[in-house]
Amino acid sequence: MNHVVAVDVGGTEIKSALVDCDFNVIATINAPTPKADVTGTQTVKAIAELVAQFSKQQTVNAIGLAVPGALDEPAGISRWSGNLQWNNLPIQKLLADAINIPVAFGHDVRTAAVAEMRNGAAKSARNAIFIPVGTGIAAALIIDGQIRSAEGFAGEIGHVNVNGKYPCVCGKTGCLEAASSTLAMSKAYEGLSGNASVTTEEIYKLVTAGDPVAQQVWDDATSAMARACEMLITILAPEIIVFGGGLSNAGETFLKPIRDYLDSSLTFQRKPKLKIAHYKSKAGTIGCAMLAFDLLKVGK
Ligand SMILES: [Zn+2]
Known part of the structure; x- marks a missing residue:
């Protein structure tokens, strides 16, 4: 059974969850968002540590990463985020290179909408x-x-x-x-x-x-x-x-x-x-997990 980690980088906290293929949340870990991390280096390190912790419990097959602000989603770039102080940061690639696990990428509100659209209130x-x-x-x-x-x-x-x-x-x-x-x-x-x-x-x-x-x-x-x-x-x-x-x-x-x-x-x-x-405040986590599982379906 495949498992993914959903990661939501907020202004104050990085929320992460281990999710199975039936979209059950198995475990959650939160960590403070590094301050003024303009290069994304500390944020990537913090996410890699969260993934490493989940990996002790379960093999992680893919990551779903959600961030706020203006994004170029297909290119995996955060164009601008006031809270995170990111400008044109290729955060998807930075994370994928650091952890060597496929990373799906999306906007925090739109990834939550994916969950409600596919299997929730919409x-x-x-x-x-x-x-x-x-x-x-x-x-x-x-x-x-x-x-x-x-x-x-x-x-x-x-x-x-x-x-x-x-x-x-x-x-x-x-x-x-x-x-x-x-x-x-x-x-x-x-x-x-x-x-x-x-x-x-x-x-x-x-x-x-x-x-x-x-x-x-x-x-x-x-x-x-x-x-x-x-x-x-x-x-x-x-x-x-x-x-x-x-x-x-x-x-x-x-x-x-x-x-x-x-x-x-x-x-x-x-x-x-x-x-x-339907997923209440968990919609973002489930939507991220759905996008991560989409990556695993490609080519099968
Ligand atoms: Zn206003």
Whole structure:
């Protein structure tokens, strides 16, 4: 039985998982992401160490590597990542050369969408949008059965203007990401209550417990998301919109206000189903593993 390692290089952590061919996660190991590693050398070393640890347990046949930012996916190059400080870095080749195991390569959001499209909440749809809500917000666009990215530039819905009041990391004010990301919700809750570092998970629990401040934060975040969805629906006509990431556990508490807004605001547009990711926050891991197993199928 073949096994692969799924690796997700985030701004603060490298998350890795050993996955079998039935997409069961056998083991996970996280490591801190090396800081300001402009050559990628330390990151490659850290990933090689994670793979070596899994290899003690199981022969690893391929790697699925996901990174954030602007990518040239076919060429295996990270064009730009603000968090990782990478510029035109051939990270796929650097890793493959270092570990001598085949490496599949993709964008963190789009690899997660692969899992939802092939075997998850978007399986039945030829047109769908996958939106993981985390510290940032971006979307994977599934159009006519294919994930489309316009050379890696498309899907940055975190930076559409939803008439919000908060400044965004991109330099503008009013972006979706500054209103609805998990980070934005924590900041908004702090602004209204004075309590710092309250997580989205905790805010969600406070909402269900009837806390009025948490409810206000929740209403603002979901109504901004609903406005962004309205734009996406009008332009792309998805059959399904799938939400993933840190808000997956909120389920209907997150989906219902968005659905209610769309029910009252859409007129001629096709109304999509709203769903939570089947793989929840594990979609990225499973998608990476799927791409890694694709490499093993080639030539067989
Ligand atoms: Zn922005």
